[in-house]
Amino acid sequence: MGSVDDVLRPLGDMLAAEDYHLASTTLDDGSLRLTVTAGPGACSYCLIPKTTFAAIAQDHLDRAGMAPEIPIEVVYPED
Numbered sequence: 001m002g003s004v005d006d007v008l009r010p011l012g013d014m015l016a017a018e019d020y021h022l023a024s025t026t027l028d029d030g031s032l033r034l035t036v037t038a039g040p041g042a043c044s045y046c047l048i049p050k051t052t053f054a055a056i057a058q059d060h061l062d063r064a065g066m067a068p069e070i071p072i073e074v075v076y077p078e079d
Contacts, residue, residue: 004032007064008057018043020077031071032057038077050074 004024005012012022019039026032034057036047047053054072061070 004061004066007060007066008034011053011057011060018046020047027073029071031073033073033075035075036077042077047076050076 004026008022008024015022015036019041020043021037021039023035023037024032025035034053036053048056053074057072057074058069
């Protein structure tokens with residue numbers, strides 16, 4: 001089992017292809033905040049719904065044996 005950043009690296013790599021960047025923060029209550037920021041060449045219509053993104057992230061965490069069903073907050077550039 002790696003770190004959250006290691007486990008979510010494939011998501012970050014997918015986002016990087018469209019000039020987005022992913023950062024994760026574990027909050028005091030144990031939940032996870034995933035912040036997506038846009039670079040200058042970011043595709044303005046390429047982001048999937050937040051609930052879908054959170055579900056994919058949760059699946060990656062589950063398969064890595066990390067805490068099951070932790071609350072995940074997704075923050076997109078327009079937030």
